[in-house]
Amino acid sequence: MKAIEINGTIKVYNPLPNSWKGVMGNFSKLSEEEIKAYGFYDVVVPECNRNSEKLSDIFWDADNEVFTYTVSDKEWDQTLEELKEIKITSVKANALNKLNQTDWYITRKTEKNIDIPGAVTTERDAIRTQADTKEAEINALTTKKAVVEYSVSI
Numbered sequence: 001m002k003a004i005e006i007n008g009t010i011k012v013y014n015p016l017p018n019s020w021k022g023v024m025g026n027f028s029k030l031s032e033e034e035i036k037a038y039g040f041y042d043v044v045v046p047e048c049n050r051n052s053e054k055l056s057d058i059f060w061d062a063d064n065e066v067f068t069y070t071v072s073d074k075e076w077d078q079t080l081e082e083l084k085e086i087k088i089t090s091v092k093a094n095a096l097n098k099l100n101q102t103d104w105y106i107t108r109k110t111e112k113n114i115d116i117p118g119a120v121t122t123e124r125d126a127i128r129t130q131a132d133t134k135e136a137e138i139n140a141l142t143t144k145k146a147v148v149e150y151s152v153s154i
Helices: 032-037 080-100 103-112 118-140 144-149
Strands: 002-006 009-013 041-044 053-055 059-061 066-068 071-073
Touching: 080 118, 080 144
Parallel strands: 041 066
Antiparallel strands: 002 009, 002 041, 053 071, 059 066
């Protein structure tokens, strides 16, 4: 990916144009130095967790001769407690979804008094334990970013 600044505006190309200012066709086949001579430089996109971080507008980094972005934390309107409650609700929904897969054993036990296999009981207990652990971990988090980045998978 390359970019060029034209009249104060940075335009990103991926891929490079086929023709550019007198070079008709095969512009992208020019050497790196020739491409730079036309003002095209590499674009460096830093790693960014899109859930909790955002990229700035693209800018020219003269020291490194690249176009790049700055990574910064997102801001959230919700309070830390509200974000925690959203995550905890997601954890509980995930646990419920997993428990639903074996609920038929519970119904069968209630309706027909057929024993629930031990492995199923153990699995269901593990799901509830994982959910409780995750809820405690979420409640222990101290920043909005940490809460947003926390994985609710069970």
